[in-house]
Amino acid sequence: MDIDGENDQYENKENNYYWNKKYEPTKYEDLNFHGSINPFILKLSKSDEFNHLLFYGHKGGGKKARIKIFLQLYFEINDIKQISKIENKEVTINNGNKINVYFIKSTHHIEINMVEQEENVSFKTRDKDIITTFVKEEATIANEEGLKYIVTEKKYVHKIIVIHHADQLSHDAQYALRRIMEKCLNHCRFILVCEKLSNIIEPLQSRCFGIRIPLPQENDILIVLKNVAKKEEIILQENNKNDNNHIHHHILNENKIQKIIDHCDRNINHALLMLQCYMITGELILEQEWEEKLKQIINIILIHPQKIQSIIDLRPLLYDIICEYGIPSSEIFKKIIYLICPKLDQCMITIAINLATKYQHRSCSTNNKIVYHVETFFVFFMNLYSIYLKKSILLK
Numbered sequence: 001m002d003i004d005g006e007n008d009q010y011e012n013k014e015n016n017y018y019w020n021k022k023y024e025p026t027k028y029e030d031l032n033f034h035g036s037i038n039p040f041i042l043k044l045s046k047s048d049e050f051n052h053l054l055f056y057g058h059k060g061g062g063k064k065a066r067i068k069i070f071l072q073l074y075f076e077i078n079d080i081k082q083i084s085k086i087e088n089k090e091v092t093i094n095n096g097n098k099i100n101v102y103f104i105k106s107t108h109h110i111e112i113n114m115v116e117q118e119e120n121v122s123f124k125t126r127d128k129d130i131i132t133t134f135v136k137e138e139a140t141i142a143n144e145e146g147l148k149y150i151v152t153e154k155k156y157v158h159k160i161i162v163i164h165h166a167d168q169l170s171h172d173a174q175y176a177l178r179r180i181m182e183k184c185l186n187h188c189r190f191i192l193v194c195e196k197l198s199n200i201i202e203p204l205q206s207r208c209f210g211i212r213i214p215l216p217q218e219n220d221i222l223i224v225l226k227n228v229a230k231k232e233e234i235i236l237q238e239n240n241k242n243d244n245n246h247i248h249h250h251i252l253n254e255n256k257i258q259k260i261i262d263h264c265d266r267n268i269n270h271a272l273l274m275l276q277c278y279m280i281t282g283e284l285i286l287e288q289e290w291e292e293k294l295k296q297i298i299n300i301i302l303i304h305p306q307k308i309q310s311i312i313d314l315r316p317l318l319y320d321i322i323c324e325y326g327i328p329s330s331e332i333f334k335k336i337i338y339l340i341c342p343k344l345d346q347c348m349i350t351i352a353i354n355l356a357t358k359y360q361h362r363s364c365s366t367n368n369k370i371v372y373h374v375e376t377f378f379v380f381f382m383n384l385y386s387i388y389l390k391k392s393i394l395l396k
Helices: 038-045 063-075 123-145 171-183 202-206 218-231 254-263 268-281 289-303 308-324 329-343 346-365 370-395
Strands: 052-056 085-092 098-105 109-113 148-150 155-157 159-164 188-194 208-212 235-237 251-253
Touching: 038 063, 052 063, 063 159, 063 188, 085 123, 098 123, 109 123, 123 159, 123 171, 171 202, 202 208, 218 254, 218 268, 235 254, 251 254, 251 268, 254 268, 289 308, 289 329, 289 370, 308 370, 329 346, 329 370, 346 370
Parallel strands: 052 188, 052 208, 109 159, 159 188, 235 251
Antiparallel strands: 085 098, 098 109, 148 155
16 A cells, blocks of 8 residues: 555545544453453443442543443443533633533533633633533432433433543532532432542542542553454564565564554553554654653753753743643653653752652642643752752762
8 A cells, every 4th residue: 555545445434533542442352351340330321229439540541431331331322422412501600700611511411521611711710610500400400300321231220420620620519519419419410520539539539439540551551453454454564574674554464563652651642542543654653743842851951951042942832732732731741750760860850840849749739830840850950950060060
């Protein structure tokens, strides 16, 4: 197959979806990994009485897929996406201002992702207002509608409200949510989804049944990639075979699969997107553009830590990472430590980790822009690193 894509399968509209969405599990039998968790979710879906749920774990582990399957099993429907639609509602908050809340709604449930609300909604200042108005109203409506009875399973089902990125809620919003969960326990159930369990307050954790969804193992990712390759009619080639350096979109070397597994951070979504990108372009992209720019910043501050010009040079790169690519502060600081620690000795590694922890916490707990905290981290680190280098020279 030619690189220009003439007469290939990717021109087919059906195959224009991202593979992580196209091959997302649609029924219980499609769940490929977490064999110890899936049967529990199946058993939980057949119960007419269960507590509020808290799904937690790193992104790319399969939390959303398992929640979707749970909802389909619980409400006895084939595909919840077919009966769901995106809506927005104008909500009047306490001070009289009005904001639009975007959410996914079906006749059975509601999903809200407050991180993805419109830009003029300041997340850390308005999340409590959205909880105390919109979420409370939806939970109250559930009380008025009462329980629904499913004849086939002979059980009552509750209305379910799913809140994604619950760990990003402010403490005030979480306390407000706790009160709503207590009042609406008889007719409504909440499913909270988060990455960091430590960001959820203890009173909220105690009212939920926690289900940890870990990242898949490398063998699990390998099985998923091979299944997708088979469905896409991709030929898996052995490592010892040579293709004469000619790129074929339908041929995939096992060595390439292993590289994808090694660089996807056990994130199944990243692995599928990397595979799709390689099959379309013929190039295996192991790093994203923002990671390349972050590497440039690291090189700048390590080579010339004492120069003011270094700060001026890193600023546009940093703005691109945060504003253009929309990378959250947690990912940025995590990647900074991953890139910078191998180039430092033990003393500076400790300093870098302490600074990164300090400013990541500040970026998550204040209303200031992320760029302020990341840039301040670089300035303080450059100052301490330049002092360290001067002392090292004097000792020598």
